Amino acid sequence: MITYRIDVADVHAHLYRVTLTVPQPAPEQVLSLPVWIPGSYMVREFGRHLSEVQARQGRTPVPLQQRDKTSWIARPEGRGALTLSYLVYAFDTSVRTAFLNASRGFFNNTSLCLRVEGREAEPHRIELGALPRGWEVATAMPADGPRAFVAADYDELVDHPFELGSFWRGRFEVAGVPHEFVVAGAWPGFDGDRLLTDTRRICEAQVAFWHGPQGQPPYERYVFMLNTVEEGYGGLEHRASTALIANRRDLPRPGVAAASDGYVTLLGLISHEFFHTWNVKRLKPAPFAQFDYTRENYTELLWFFEGFTSYYDDQFLLRAGLIDAPRYLKLIGKTVNGVLAGPGRKVQSVAQASFDAWVKYYRADENTPNATVSYYTKGSLVAMALDLTLRAEARGSLDDVMRALWAASDGGPVDEAAILAALQSVGRRSYADELAAWVHGTDDLPLQPLLERAGVAVKPEPAGWSAALGLRLSEGALSGVQVRQVLRGSAAERAGVSAGDELLAVDGWRIRRLDDAQQWVGAGLPFELLLARDQRLHTVRVVPEATPAATLLLSPADKPAKSAAALRRAWLGC
Structure with missing residues (x-):
C-alpha cells in the first residue's frame, strides 16, 4: 500500500515532514504534487512549499531528477520499496492549503502528498507521527488504527482534510449517521449546543431534500472543521467533510436568543458547503469526472454548481426555521443589489465567468467589477428566476429539477444538456431560451416581475x-x-x-x-x-x-393577489 507518514517537524518553522513509501516502484517512477485543489479554481503551485526532497531504497540513495515545477522522476534499482522524504512549509490559514504553528495544524493532502503516477487507483494510507501534547485529530478519512487512516485511491486521499490541535468538539446524528463539528480558535464560552442544534437542522433539511424523509445521506460519517479567526470567511467542500473559516465573534453566545447577522452568515456558509455534498461532489460537471491535477480543469457550469448552491444555502436557513421570510428577502436583496452594482454583468455572462474562474474570479483586482460577474451571486439569481418561473407556471419547482437531475445522472457527472432535460421534464416545456438569455447572455434578469408575481414588493431606495x-x-x-x-x-x-x-x-x-x-x-x-x-x-x-443610483428593497407585499399569495406561501412559507 502506498503510505505517507506525516510528522510535525517544527511548529515554529511551520514545517511538516512527509515520508512517502512506494512498494514495487517503476524503473522511472514519476511523482508529482497537484497544482490546484478541487473546489477552488485557481492554479496555486503547491509544489513551491516543498524542500529537501530526497529518495532512497533502504539505506541506498536513489537518483531523483526534478522534471518541472511540481514533479520528480526517481530511478530506483529493482523493485524494492522506494522511500521519499521532504519538508512542507505550511503557514496559510486558508481552507485550501496547509497550516502549522504551536497551537494548531491543518492540511489538505493536495499540499502534502505527492501523487505516485500510474498508481492512483490503489489504496493510500496516512500515518500521523507524534503530536504535541494535548493535540487531537479530526478528519472524515476512515481510520485504520491509532493515528492511521486509509483511502481507496488518490482522489479520495486528497478529498479528506485534517484538523490537528486542541479544539472544541461536538457530535450529533442525522438519519442515524454520525456528524461531528470541531471548532478551533474560539473564544471561551461560545454556545456550542446551539451551533450543533442549528447545524443539525440544516443537515436534516438537506438530507430530506435529496433523499426523502427516511433517506440516507451518501456518506457514513461527516465532519465540519471550523477555524475561527479575527477576520476571515470561506469554505471548501469535500465528499464527507468541509473546512470552514469565519470570524470568532460570529459564533453564537449563551443567553443571546436573536441570531446576529454574523451568525446568520456563518450558518449560510455551513449550509452552502454541506449542500455541495451533493451538488459538485457527486453531481458534478462532466469534465470533473476525472480530475487532471497538473493543470486547469475548465467548465462553463460553475453558475449551476456554485450559483445554485448559493441559492439553496439561505433557502435552507428559511426552511429549517433559522431565519424568517423578511430576513431571507433582505439577504436576497443584498445579492440582487450586489449584482446590479457591477458593470461587469454587462460584459461577461455567467457561463463565461465560470470558464474564466481560473484567471479572473480567484485573481480579483481593481478592474474585477468592471470586467466580470460572479457566478456565485448571479448564478444564485438564475436559480431563483427559474424557481419562480416554474412555480408561477404551476409546474413544480427547482427542487424537483434538482432531484430529477440527481436521479437521471445517478448522482454523477452532468452537462448543460442534462440540466435542460431535467428542466423540461419538470416544467413540461423547453427552457432553452431562458438559459440562453440568463446564462449565456448579459442582459439583466427579469427579477422584479417574477418577485412581484410571487407576492414580494420591490421598492427602490437611494444608494449610498x-x-x-x-x-x-x-x-x-x-x-x-x-x-x-x-x-x-x-x-x-x-x-x-x-x-x-x-x-x-x-x-x-x-x-x-x-x-x-x-x-x-x-x-x-x-x-x-x-x-x-x-x-x-x-x-x-x-x-x-x-x-x-438606487438599490432594491424586498419585502412581503401587504395585500398580494390570491395567486401571488399562494405562490409566496409555497416559496417563503408566509
Whole structure:
C-alpha cells in the first residue's frame, strides 16, 4: 500500500515532514504534487512549499531528477520499496492549503502528498507521527488504527482534510449517521449546543431534500472543521467533510436568543458547503469526472454548481426555521443589489465567468467589477428566476429539477444538456431560451416581475453616496480613505479618480469618511475632490449622475393577489 507518514517537524518553522513509501516502484517512477485543489479554481503551485526532497531504497540513495515545477522522476534499482522524504512549509490559514504553528495544524493532502503516477487507483494510507501534547485529530478519512487512516485511491486521499490541535468538539446524528463539528480558535464560552442544534437542522433539511424523509445521506460519517479567526470567511467542500473559516465573534453566545447577522452568515456558509455534498461532489460537471491535477480543469457550469448552491444555502436557513421570510428577502436583496452594482454583468455572462474562474474570479483586482460577474451571486439569481418561473407556471419547482437531475445522472457527472432535460421534464416545456438569455447572455434578469408575481414588493431606495459615485473604498481613522475600485462609466471615473488614490478633502474640508461630505455638498451638485496619487496632490471636479443610483428593497407585499399569495406561501412559507 502506498503510505505517507506525516510528522510535525517544527511548529515554529511551520514545517511538516512527509515520508512517502512506494512498494514495487517503476524503473522511472514519476511523482508529482497537484497544482490546484478541487473546489477552488485557481492554479496555486503547491509544489513551491516543498524542500529537501530526497529518495532512497533502504539505506541506498536513489537518483531523483526534478522534471518541472511540481514533479520528480526517481530511478530506483529493482523493485524494492522506494522511500521519499521532504519538508512542507505550511503557514496559510486558508481552507485550501496547509497550516502549522504551536497551537494548531491543518492540511489538505493536495499540499502534502505527492501523487505516485500510474498508481492512483490503489489504496493510500496516512500515518500521523507524534503530536504535541494535548493535540487531537479530526478528519472524515476512515481510520485504520491509532493515528492511521486509509483511502481507496488518490482522489479520495486528497478529498479528506485534517484538523490537528486542541479544539472544541461536538457530535450529533442525522438519519442515524454520525456528524461531528470541531471548532478551533474560539473564544471561551461560545454556545456550542446551539451551533450543533442549528447545524443539525440544516443537515436534516438537506438530507430530506435529496433523499426523502427516511433517506440516507451518501456518506457514513461527516465532519465540519471550523477555524475561527479575527477576520476571515470561506469554505471548501469535500465528499464527507468541509473546512470552514469565519470570524470568532460570529459564533453564537449563551443567553443571546436573536441570531446576529454574523451568525446568520456563518450558518449560510455551513449550509452552502454541506449542500455541495451533493451538488459538485457527486453531481458534478462532466469534465470533473476525472480530475487532471497538473493543470486547469475548465467548465462553463460553475453558475449551476456554485450559483445554485448559493441559492439553496439561505433557502435552507428559511426552511429549517433559522431565519424568517423578511430576513431571507433582505439577504436576497443584498445579492440582487450586489449584482446590479457591477458593470461587469454587462460584459461577461455567467457561463463565461465560470470558464474564466481560473484567471479572473480567484485573481480579483481593481478592474474585477468592471470586467466580470460572479457566478456565485448571479448564478444564485438564475436559480431563483427559474424557481419562480416554474412555480408561477404551476409546474413544480427547482427542487424537483434538482432531484430529477440527481436521479437521471445517478448522482454523477452532468452537462448543460442534462440540466435542460431535467428542466423540461419538470416544467413540461423547453427552457432553452431562458438559459440562453440568463446564462449565456448579459442582459439583466427579469427579477422584479417574477418577485412581484410571487407576492414580494420591490421598492427602490437611494444608494449610498460612495456607491452612487461609482467608488468602492477602504476607510479608517488611521488609513484614511483609500480607493479600491472605480466602476466603469461612473461619475468618479469621468472625473479621473483611480484605484489606489487616497481621498483627502471635499470642497476644502478634510475627510475621514467620504459620506461625511454629504453634510455640506448639495444633493446632485458638483464638488472639488482633493486626492493624493504617487506622492502628488491632485484636485478633480466630480459631477454626480443626473439620476442617482438606487438599490432594491424586498419585502412581503401587504395585500398580494390570491395567486401571488399562494405562490409566496409555497416559496417563503408566509
